[in-house]
Amino acid sequence: MSPDTRPTRPGRCRTAAAAAAVSAAVVLSACTGGSPPPPAPSETAATATNTGTAGPAASAPATGAPATDSGADAAGNIPQLVENLSPSVVTIFTDGGLGSGVVYSEDGLILTNEHVIRGNTTVEVAFADGQRVEGTVRATDAVTDLALVQANRTGLPKPTYQTNLPKVGEGALVLGSPLGFENTATAGIISGLHRSIPGSASNSLSLVDLIQTDAPISPGNSGGAVINMRGEIIGISEAYLPPSTGAVALGFAIPAATAVEVAEELLADGTAEHAYVGLTPGELTRQIAEQLGIDASTGVVVLNVDEDGPAGRAGIRPGDVLESMEGVELDAPERLLAELRNRNPGDSVGFKVKRGDENLDIKAELTERPAS
Numbered sequence: 001m002s003p004d005t006r007p008t009r010p011g012r013c014r015t016a017a018a019a020a021a022v023s024a025a026v027v028l029s030a031c032t033g034g035s036p037p038p039p040a041p042s043e044t045a046a047t048a049t050n051t052g053t054a055g056p057a058a059s060a061p062a063t064g065a066p067a068t069d070s071g072a073d074a075a076g077n078i079p080q081l082v083e084n085l086s087p088s089v090v091t092i093f094t095d096g097g098l099g100s101g102v103v104y105s106e107d108g109l110i111l112t113n114e115h116v117i118r119g120n121t122t123v124e125v126a127f128a129d130g131q132r133v134e135g136t137v138r139a140t141d142a143v144t145d146l147a148l149v150q151a152n153r154t155g156l157p158k159p160t161y162q163t164n165l166p167k168v169g170e171g172a173l174v175l176g177s178p179l180g181f182e183n184t185a186t187a188g189i190i191s192g193l194h195r196s197i198p199g200s201a202s203n204s205l206s207l208v209d210l211i212q213t214d215a216p217i218s219p220g221n222s223g224g225a226v227i228n229m230r231g232e233i234i235g236i237s238e239a240y241l242p243p244s245t246g247a248v249a250l251g252f253a254i255p256a257a258t259a260v261e262v263a264e265e266l267l268a269d270g271t272a273e274h275a276y277v278g279l280t281p282g283e284l285t286r287q288i289a290e291q292l293g294i295d296a297s298t299g300v301v302v303l304n305v306d307e308d309g310p311a312g313r314a315g316i317r318p319g320d321v322l323e324s325m326e327g328v329e330l331d332a333p334e335r336l337l338a339e340l341r342n343r344n345p346g347d348s349v350g351f352k353v354k355r356g357d358e359n360l361d362i363k364a365e366l367t368e369r370p371a372s
Contacts, residue, residue, distance in 0.1 A: 081173060081231050082185045086128040088159040089225050091177040092116055092135065092149065093124040100176035100224030101125070101149060102233060104263055106158050108151040111236065111263055112223030114140045117147050125151040128183050139266035143274050143369070144254065145206035145238065146262045147223075159225070162232035163257040166190045166211065174215040174251070176224025176237055188215030188249065190234075195252060196334035197239065201281055208338040210252040211235045217251030226253040235259075258341075275343040276369040278309020281333035284321055292319055296354050299323045300330045314364035321354040340366075 088103040092112055099116030103109070110125060117123055117137050125135040133152040140147040166172070170190045178184055192212035200207035213226060217240040226235035235253030265272040280303040282288075289296055299321040305312045316322075322330050326349050330336050343349060345368040353360040 078173065078185075078187060081227065081229070082175065084231050085159060085173075085175055085225065085227055086183055086185075087157045089128070089175040089183070090151070091126040091182045092223065093126065093132075094120045096120075098177060098180060098220055099222045100220065100237065102223070102225045102236065103156045103158055104148065106154065106156050108153050108156060109138070109267075110135065110149040110151050111259060112147050112149060113236065113238065114142050114145045114147045116223045117149060123149060125149065125153075126182065127153070139270045141262050141266060141272040143205045144258060144262050144272065145204075146236070146254065146259055146266075146272075148263060148266050159227075160232045161256045161260050162228065162230075162234050163255075163260055165193055165255060165257070166228055166234050168192060171229040172213045172215045172234070173227045173229075174213070174217055174221060174224065174237060175227065176217075176221035178216075178218035178220040180220055186216040188213050191250075194338065196332070196338050197252070198332065198334065199283075201333035201337055205337075206254070207239060207252070208334050209255070209258070209341050210238060211255055213251050213253060214249035215251060216249055217253075221251075232256075233259075273345060274369040275340050275345050275347060275366040276309065277311050277340060277349075277364055277366055278306035279311040279316060280304040281322070281336050283333060289321075292321070293356055294321060294354050295357075296321050296323065298329065298331045299354060300333050300336050310364040310366055314362050316351070316353065316362055316364065317355070319355070320360075323352045323354055325349055325351050345369075 090101045090103070090110055092099045092101050092110070094117060096119065099112060101110040101112035101116070104111040117140070121137050123135045123137065124132055126132045131153070135149040135151040138148040138150045168190050172188050172190050174186045176184060190211060191214050195210045195212045197204070197207040197210075211226065211234065215226070217237050221237040224237045225233050226237060228234050234256050236256070236259050237251070238254050239252045241247035241250040262272045281300045282303040284296065284299045284301045288301055292301070302311070302316060302318050302320045302322065305316055305318055322336065324330055325336065325339050328335070328339055330339075343366055345366055348363055348365045350361060350363045353362050
């Protein structure tokens with residue numbers, strides 16, 4: 001379920017990965033320090049609004065919604081959806097800045113990104129009604145970049161987490177606190193599914209198998225909610241491509257199914273289980289292929305191997321090129337990571353491997369990721 005090294009993930013509000021094909025920097029939609037800056041004089045109204053998952057299949061509908069306006073009744077009514085869901089989205093203040101979070105249970109449990117609360121054991125949680133309470137970091141998982149915070153407040157409105165993937169073209173709303181502007185809503189559509197950020201494998205464990213949206217996401221949105229037009233949580237805001245890369249409204253979220261699955265594992269014993277193959281994947285370039293003396297245009301080059309891990313025991317070596325896993329073509333390191341995300345410890349997976357002028361079929365039995 002993850003890459004097999006644990007590269008340092010950038011801190012909040014810093015570049016997370018270089019997108020190799022377009023030389024674009026992925027930015028975590030993390031937290032931001034200080035007070036919100038005033039809009040520049042040249043900003044238009046539209047610019048000023050530029051803001052910024054296996055457990056139960058779906059949890060109870062939000063209890064904070066007005067009695068006469070359920071999520072279904074409010075479908076397509078954006079102001080009503082925002083009013084219904086805002087009590088379930090919080091702002092999380094840390095020593096290093098702020099981020100966002102979503103209510104996971106009525107007893108004060110908040111779901112957010114690991115990079116939002118990293119380095120903190122206690123935080124401050126602010127609600128839409130203005131109340132602020134202390135929160136304790138309960139459990140974290142750096143592999144999926146998810147964390148649970150226990151807020152000192154009960155009776156919270158728990159939203160529905162929709163663990164079925166949305167359809168491309170569906171409407172989407174992003175709720176959170178971009179650049180310190182609390183309780184901000186932005187709108188767009190679902191632009192793509194199963195997205196992985198090119199070039200992220202060397203810096204991140206989590207930027208694979210994401211939902212893409214054009215609903216604007218900015219620093220401070222991290223850990224906030226992406227919702228559909230029925231008022232259901234479909235994702236947790238994770239990252240975006242900044243305008244400096246030439247991108248226009250490219251934001252990414254962790255699917256609700258992943259968030260719920262990891263949250264339930266963290267609740268059970270404080271840890272989340274991830275499959276481990278024991279190698280470091282790298283991009284196969286033409287120059288690398290020439291150096292290795294192989295005739296291959298696609299695949300993932302093995303940079304390092306844990307000799308005591310599944311890959312090492314199976315006979316995979318540094319310099320091997322993994323062309324496919326279980327029939328799925330591996331055209332980038334991120335593809336390998338995404339495929340591993342869907343596997344479990346104990347699964348046996350078959351690789352087609354290119355080694356010099358040899359073509360090999362190698363099977364490896366995945367294990368649980370060692371504790372770091």
